[in-house]
Amino acid sequence: MAYFLLLALVFAVSFIFLLSKSSELSKSRAIASLIAGFVVLAIGLFTQLVLGFHLEDGSALLFYWAREMLALAWFGHALLLVLFGNRPQLRWLTHALILGSLLSLTLVGATQVTRAEDWFRLDRPIYAQIGDLLATNRPTRWGAWLLNAYGAVGLIGGSAYLLILRTRRKWKGSAFAPLLMVAGATALLLPIVWPPQESNEWFYLVELAGPLAIYFGFAKFFASDSPSSKKATPKKAT
Amino acid sequence: MNPRRLFYFVLIAVVMVGVRLANYEPLGRSVSTYDTQAFVTSSQIPFWRKGFFVSDRPATISLFYKLLAPKEGYQFTNFSSPAEDQQQLLEDQASFSAVAFAQSLLAMSAWLLLAFVVYKAIRNTALAAIATVLIFLFAFTPPAAEWDYVLLSEPLSLTLFVLLLAISIELATRSKSEWKGPSRMMVGLITVWSVVLTIWVFARDTNGYLVLTFIGVFIIFLLISWFKRSKKTIPRRTLLITLVLLALLFGLQSATSQASGRWINPFFNNMLHRVFPYPQHLAFFESKGMPLTAEVLALRGSPGNEDAFFQIDYLVNWVKANGARTYIEFLMSDPGGTWAILANGVQTAFDENRQPFFIANPDVTPDGLAYLGDLLHPNSTSVIWVVAVELAVFAYVSLRSKRADKLGLAALLATFFFGELLMLFVSIEGDALGIVRHSLGSVMPLRLSLWLLPALILDSLGQPKKKALVAGGKIASHEPYKTI
Numbered sequence A: 001m002a003y004f005l006l007l008a009l010v011f012a013v014s015f016i017f018l019l020s021k022s023s024e025l026s027k028s029r030a031i032a033s034l035i036a037g038f039v040v041l042a043i044g045l046f047t048q049l050v051l052g053f054h055l056e057d058g059s060a061l062l063f064y065w066a067r068e069m070l071a072l073a074w075f076g077h078a079l080l081l082v083l084f085g086n087r088p089q090l091r092w093l094t095h096a097l098i099l100g101s102l103l104s105l106t107l108v109g110a111t112q113v114t115r116a117e118d119w120f121r122l123d124r125p126i127y128a129q130i131g132d133l134l135a136t137n138r139p140t141r142w143g144a145w146l147l148n149a150y151g152a153v154g155l156i157g158g159s160a161y162l163l164i165l166r167t168r169r170k171w172k173g174s175a176f177a178p179l180l181m182v183a184g185a186t187a188l189l190l191p192i193v194w195p196p197q198e199s200n201e202w203f204y205l206v207e208l209a210g211p212l213a214i215y216f217g218f219a220k221f222f223a224s225d226s227p228s229s230k231k232a233t234p235k236k237a238t
Numbered sequence B: 001m002n003p004r005r006l007f008y009f010v011l012i013a014v015v016m017v018g019v020r021l022a023n024y025e026p027l028g029r030s031v032s033t034y035d036t037q038a039f040v041t042s043s044q045i046p047f048w049r050k051g052f053f054v055s056d057r058p059a060t061i062s063l064f065y066k067l068l069a070p071k072e073g074y075q076f077t078n079f080s081s082p083a084e085d086q087q088q089l090l091e092d093q094a095s096f097s098a099v100a101f102a103q104s105l106l107a108m109s110a111w112l113l114l115a116f117v118v119y120k121a122i123r124n125t126a127l128a129a130i131a132t133v134l135i136f137l138f139a140f141t142p143p144a145a146e147w148d149y150v151l152l153s154e155p156l157s158l159t160l161f162v163l164l165l166a167i168s169i170e171l172a173t174r175s176k177s178e179w180k181g182p183s184r185m186m187v188g189l190i191t192v193w194s195v196v197l198t199i200w201v202f203a204r205d206t207n208g209y210l211v212l213t214f215i216g217v218f219i220i221f222l223l224i225s226w227f228k229r230s231k232k233t234i235p236r237r238t239l240l241i242t243l244v245l246l247a248l249l250f251g252l253q254s255a256t257s258q259a260s261g262r263w264i265n266p267f268f269n270n271m272l273h274r275v276f277p278y279p280q281h282l283a284f285f286e287s288k289g290m291p292l293t294a295e296v297l298a299l300r301g302s303p304g305n306e307d308a309f310f311q312i313d314y315l316v317n318w319v320k321a322n323g324a325r326t327y328i329e330f331l332m333s334d335p336g337g338t339w340a341i342l343a344n345g346v347q348t349a350f351d352e353n354r355q356p357f358f359i360a361n362p363d364v365t366p367d368g369l370a371y372l373g374d375l376l377h378p379n380s381t382s383v384i385w386v387v388a389v390e391l392a393v394f395a396y397v398s399l400r401s402k403r404a405d406k407l408g409l410a411a412l413l414a415t416f417f418f419g420e421l422l423m424l425f426v427s428i429e430g431d432a433l434g435i436v437r438h439s440l441g442s443v444m445p446l447r448l449s450l451w452l453l454p455a456l457i458l459d460s461l462g463q464p465k466k467k468a469l470v471a472g473g474k475i476a477s478h479e480p481y482k483t484i
Helices: A003-020 A029-051 A057-084 A088-109 A138-167 A176-193 A201-222 A227-232 B003-022 B034-043 B059-067 B094-121 B125-140 B142-149 B153-172 B176-180 B184-201 B205-228 B236-260 B264-275 B279-287 B307-311 B313-333 B335-351 B367-376 B382-401 B404-430 B435-460
Strands: B469-471 B474-477
Touching (some): A003 A029, A003 A201, A003 B125, A003 B435, A029 A057, A029 A201, A057 A088, A057 A138, A138 A176, B059 B094, B059 B153, B094 B435, B125 B367, B142 B367, B142 B435, B153 B404, B153 B435, B205 B236, B205 B404, B205 B435, B279 B313, B313 B335, B335 B404, B335 B435, B382 B404, B382 B435
Antiparallel strands (some): B469 B474
């Protein structure tokens, strides 16, 4: 079922184009952050497919940088921007995340790839092999943990905040939106925290579910009705 | 279509056709099989004779070989039989060059047309480009492209299917007004569709079962128009005429196929693998009067495609008179067994995705292209379920969009899906041998649907409304999002 990875890549790339068509893109840092998330996720999926064909150093490094370090962080940041976009702290966080992404690229670029041809298996998930494949130093590993923790807190915490708002009737959107975002965060985090040892159906399903849940979670959220917009709607003449 | 959009398509098409031409052996090289000999023999019967249509091989393929026959006749110089471990490299078979060249050229043209029609049907240019690239990659990776070099019925049948699908999509996405007062363009498209459908139906025996699905759909349309009595539905007379024509086509195809006796060898294969090893199954056929004499049962150890059965006159006479009906009764009498055959057969049908008739030259076709081909032509039966889910989602978003073109497309793709499943069922239950090759006509379209549908679904999701979030009593964000 390796085709699920290609299907996930097709969806991720499609989402990038759909989001970049947003007419309000210039105003929306959240959308830009979401696009950044899908770009790094697409890089992660593409390099994963390349590593399923042959062991290539550049792909291994890019996979670690894009998928293991950045994807979740950018999605989490996107939700925080949507929820608290007007706060100045978030602007600083955006700068910090951009800087962190560039710094992590430098760190990963300097990482040595072990000569692992003897035991590297093309049919085994890269998540289970990347730890031994790359001789990462402590700052790189800590950077990865920090970025993923930020992303997870952003997505899961932001979703929880949305659900609380919903129970207090301050947000009238669908509960599916935050639930899908939590599902997406879980799907993105699972293979990093518990690297799958074999390429089974569950592994591929989780890889496909991640981008779908994140995109449709955000889509559902953006499509939600606000009480203020309802008030503004004039009544139809009877 | 605006010039810039057209330019993008042309750019993608030129690059992809370049990939196709650069990574495979020269067009015109080929490999022959036992079936090629049968096509050549059938092609020698005069076209106006009834025998041409009830010969040993389907009429469309025989006609194709007849039209491209060299003056000196066909000469076999590169023969392959994977079952006998005879697998060859591709070679120039001078007399078959025209056939092989035409197969490749027609296939490329058909895929180009399908890609263009899909590109046109998708409003979002980026999504259209993604769908187009996927179609080309699907068509130009080894699991699909290598068939162009094999002298069998599959390449032409697949090409005709792609053409049929392309024209069907074009028709389904035409606006309501164009259907109501058919323009010359519409009449032309419907005529071409009818011709392609007819030629395709006579290219392989199982193809007719897609027509059966069309008939089912038109009956549903007829019932809807009967109860709804609305002017918005297609006129009842048009539906009735179409239904009658489709029924005639299916009837003619079934009758010629039955009269040809092409099904007798598969019948004996089924006997050898699905009946003779099981006493209770044997008893069923005996109770129906099948002459299971010692002479017949002596052949029960044969691996299949057994010519000796045809030497037993009383057996052949009984099979011609009662074989097909009795076998259908046998399948119906044991639903559990029929289901088990189907389940195993589906697994087998998806097990392989490359042609087995020639060894690809690794110096010409890179391994990376084969790897990509494996991803695009998955060897997993999960394809059926994933396509079913994609179709259900597409139908749902099309219904919500209330756009006639999307609804038409969803109905069309669903019809093709059920037709392909029916063809798969017939291929598997119809012959115990050669399941992979016989099922190709339904398995490849199912795999294609997998990559066609994502862009169609996302394109149908449409433009959302302006929304806002009220957080903590204040509007935290009120940017309008038109695409998400």
